[in-house]
Amino acid sequence: MPGRRVRFEAAPGSALAISVSRQRKGDVLDPIHQRIFKDIETRILSGEWRPGDRIPIERDLVEQYQCSRMTVSKALSILVERGLIVRRRKAGSFVASPQIDRTVMDIQDISTEAALAGYEHRHEILSRKIERLDTAEAAQLQAPEGSEVLRLQCLHIVDGRPIAIERRLILLDTVPLARDESFASAPPAKWLLSQVPWSRARHVIRAVSADASTARVLLMERGEPCLNLIRQTWQNELMVTHVEIMHPGDRFQFASVFQPAEKRSRRQP
Amino acid sequence: MPGRRVRFEAAPGSALAISVSRQRKGDVLDPIHQRIFKDIETRILSGEWRPGDRIPIERDLVEQYQCSRMTVSKALSILVERGLIVRRRKAGSFVASPQIDRTVMDIQDISTEAALAGYEHRHEILSRKIERLDTAEAAQLQAPEGSEVLRLQCLHIVDGRPIAIERRLILLDTVPLARDESFASAPPAKWLLSQVPWSRARHVIRAVSADASTARVLLMERGEPCLNLIRQTWQNELMVTHVEIMHPGDRFQFASVFQPAEKRSRRQP
DNA sequence: GGTTCGCTTTTGACTATACAAATAGATAAG
DNA sequence: CTTATCTATTTGTATAGTCAAAAGCGAACC
Numbered sequence: 241m242p243g244r245r246v247r248f249e250a251a252p253g254s255a256l257a258i259s260v261s262r263q264r265k266g267d268v269l270d271p272i273h274q275r276i277f278k279d280i281e282t283r284i285l286s287g288e289w290r291p292g293d294r295i296p297i298e299r300d301l302v303e304q305y306q307c308s309r310m311t312v313s314k315a316l317s318i319l320v321e322r323g324l325i326v327r328r329r330k331a332g333s334f335v336a337s338p339q340i341d342r343t344v345m346d347i348q349d350i351s352t353e354a355a356l357a358g359y360e361h362r363h364e365i366l367s368r369k370i371e372r373l374d375t376a377e378a379a380q381l382q383a384p385e386g387s388e389v390l391r392l393q394c395l396h397i398v399d400g401r402p403i404a405i406e407r408r409l410i411l412l413d414t415v416p417l418a419r420d421e422s423f424a425s426a427p428p429a430k431w432l433l434s435q436v437p438w439s440r441a442r443h444v445i446r447a448v449s450a451d452a453s454t455a456r457v458l459l460m461e462r463g464e465p466c467l468n469l470i471r472q473t474w475q476n477e478l479m480v481t482h483v484e485i486m487h488p489g490d491r492f493q494f495a496s497v498f499q500p501a502e503k504r505s506r507r508q509p
Numbered sequence: 510m511p512g513r514r515v516r517f518e519a520a521p522g523s524a525l526a527i528s529v530s531r532q533r534k535g536d537v538l539d540p541i542h543q544r545i546f547k548d549i550e551t552r553i554l555s556g557e558w559r560p561g562d563r564i565p566i567e568r569d570l571v572e573q574y575q576c577s578r579m580t581v582s583k584a585l586s587i588l589v590e591r592g593l594i595v596r597r598r599k600a601g602s603f604v605a606s607p608q609i610d611r612t613v614m615d616i617q618d619i620s621t622e623a624a625l626a627g628y629e630h631r632h633e634i635l636s637r638k639i640e641r642l643d644t645a646e647a648a649q650l651q652a653p654e655g656s657e658v659l660r661l662q663c664l665h666i667v668d669g670r671p672i673a674i675e676r677r678l679i680l681l682d683t684v685p686l687a688r689d690e691s692f693a694s695a696p697p698a699k700w701l702l703s704q705v706p707w708s709r710a711r712h713v714i715r716a717v718s719a720d721a722s723t724a725r726v727l728l729m730e731r732g733e734p735c736l737n738l739i740r741q742t743w744q745n746e747l748m749v750t751h752v753e754i755m756h757p758g759d760r761f762q763f764a765s766v767f768q769p770a771e772k773r774s775r776r777q778p
Numbered sequence: 779g780g781t782t783c784g785c786t787t788t789t790g791a792c793t794a795t796a797c798a799a800a801t802a803g804a805t806a807a808g
Numbered sequence: 809c810t811t812a813t814c815t816a817t818t819t820g821t822a823t824a825g826t827c828a829a830a831a832g833c834g835a836a837c838c
Contacts (some may be wrong), residue, residue: 310792313820314792316819328801332817493715
């Protein structure tokens, strides 16, 4: 009966044993590779195994979990993919040094964020015109001079209060469909994403003083602090869009909870 | 000769063929699973395959790349791990919907960031004292009342100009070694990371007006905009540290370049 | 009409094996 | 003492199969 596997567990407490997780929630036990992954992840996140430490070699893990090398290898591959370990031939696998104090901010688009938080959101297109990029602006955006662009101003209102003014350029060469889009049903950010996949983005977050026109639409005083987000997006060297969003400092902040080993679990509806 | 593999390539242009990459840079060809991965990734990032589209089933990919199912499966697993596709039994694998307009800011710690940008960085510990958390503060931080904490103020100077004031609490129960640390050689953020691995962090970024004491140390006017970063870190339900960093708005911004499919390649020195 | 049941497709998990590539550490040569 | 060479170890890639679990689909049934 080739390929049939008898499953037993390593005796806990044995010399090199890494306390194999018995975890048995709801009577279904996790796949072996996941248990190996979790056991090692726990060891690393708890600090028991520190950056640079060598983790047991595949042969020993095979022994401890009574599984095949492929299964161990799969677990280790995921740990590599998640940035928790590095593997080196002949040397072994080691706990990776964490990215030094890296902070990651996850910023969803405004309408999504508002919806998730249970707020009512609407947007108003304040202006909409088609222009050509002049020399200065083209240089600043690293886009070809004379490109046709759609220039938009869009106000976002959450719970009845203006929360952001969005000033956006969309390159019509890259996104020709934008020419005839009114952005009445979906705000520009959302519409764009459904139309154009992007391959690269650049972000800048700053604190600036409200200029006169911003202060007027956002119902605040001139000079008050604003949170300023600039985002520029490309699709394979073609610029897609450039947007600058001004948020009133007293009404808006970016917040996120983050784990070093990004748990990605996205489901398709 | 079991296990030996003869490598040929699918005829390009054949009915279902997905234009198998011939890529042959430097005469070494990539592992098959990597070629499959890249081919599909390219298709998705270029927009040829759009969110929700079904990608060829494993059987067909096996046929096209003339490899085993495990190899195809490995490629697809990586695509899942990277968030590019989702797989559903019986249904097939589909291009994942991108996280709606998600922006990710990568913020390194100040000294690292300065070093990377080629600036000279130094820090000064302005104050350092050990206290116990009072009721109000404990509640705010969701930490146990009466916990011993180390309270620090640290000024960061880049290229001779004050660029940030850091106000930090370190829980001495979680990080006992901090009690005798002077933070003279490494700034608190860096030192902490080398001592304590963390499992969860919360971040908030805001724009605020400079208060009197902040304005004084950062050599700016009261009321001018400041970029304000708050970061709280836990290790397995134990709070590690809470820090608030104020940056002068005119001298500091967060910037990052980001790709939807995070390329992770970290090497150990 | 709707509901249940079983068939079939497709992914998920795993084994056992083979050989390749890198390289740390020992050994030999200069 | 330094440098080149060998070798054993450890990871990397891949094969060819097995069995399991989920779920779409249609047929039979109410």
